Each structure stands twice: as C-alpha cells, then as structure tokens.
Amino acid sequence: MEPVDNAVDISLQRRREHPMPTSKEMVALKLRDMALKLVDTRPRDLAIEGSDQAPAQRGCTIGRLRVLSYDPFARHSFHGINVWVLERAARPTGKVLNIEWMGNHVELRTFKRGDWERELEAHAQDRLQ
Numbered sequence: 001m002e003p004v005d006n007a008v009d010i011s012l013q014r015r016r017e018h019p020m021p022t023s024k025e026m027v028a029l030k031l032r033d034m035a036l037k038l039v040d041t042r043p044r045d046l047a048i049e050g051s052d053q054a055p056a057q058r059g060c061t062i063g064r065l066r067v068l069s070y071d072p073f074a075r076h077s078f079h080g081i082n083v084w085v086l087e088r089a090a091r092p093t094g095k096v097l098n099i100e101w102m103g104n105h106v107e108l109r110t111f112k113r114g115d116w117e118r119e120l121e122a123h124a125q126d127r128l129q
C-alpha cells in the first residue's frame with residue numbers, strides 16, 4: 001500500500017476554508033507514512049479477516065503501539081490506518097491516530113499528539129534502515 005503524496009486534499013469541509021494542509025495535518029501524514037511502512041515490514045504479525053461488514057486488517061504491535069491498516073471493501077471505499085497506545089497486557093488505552101484516504105483525498109479522523117509519535121518514529125527508523 002503506497003502512501004499518498006503530501007499535497008493532499010485533507011477534508012472536503014476544511015479544504016473549502018483552508019486549501020493547504022495545516023502543520024498538524026502534515027505531521028499526521030508523516031506519521032501515517034511511517035506506520036504504513038512498519039506494517040509493510042511485518043504484515044503477518046496481526047491479521048484480521050474481513051467480512052461484508054468490516055474490512056480485512058493487517059498490522060503489528062511494536063513496543064506499546066498497535067498499528068493496523070485496511071484497504072477499501074464493499075461498504076467503505078477508503079484505505080485507512082489506526083494507531084493505538086497499549087497498556088499492560090496488550091490492552092488498547094486509546095486510539096491516537098486514524099487517517100483514511102482514497103487517492104489524494106485524505107480524512108484525518110483522530111490525531112492525539114503525544115510521546116507515542118517519537119516512539120513510532122524510533123521504531124520506524126530501527127526497522128527500516
């Protein structure tokens with residue numbers, strides 16, 4: 001799954017008001033691209049079968065982060081990536097990133113800034129060199 005170009009249409013409503021992505025959105029896109037590369041390096045760590053109600057997902061758990069990506073399916077035409085921060089016993093404490101895209105149209109659904117960003121970047125650097 002290829003990340004889309006950074007010159008993207010972040011959301012239809014926001015685009016009408018502000019045609020250029022904000023700095024927060026640009027950071028979120030960078031994190032999305034790192035997360036996708038991590039999933040691509042470990043695609044079989046987590047695999048969830050899809051159905052007509054939900055997309056198939058693949059991903060990985062690295063440190064205290066769980067990353068899952070999904071492709072379009074019958075009821076949803078967007079690609080997507082979700083990142084959760086895990087507590088002890090691998091329980092998600094909260095979704096910190098959710099981005100969906102179709103072509104160059106990108107929807108930033110959830111983005112909670114935090115130390116998980118540096119952790120994701122460090123894992124990406126370690127695994128992708």
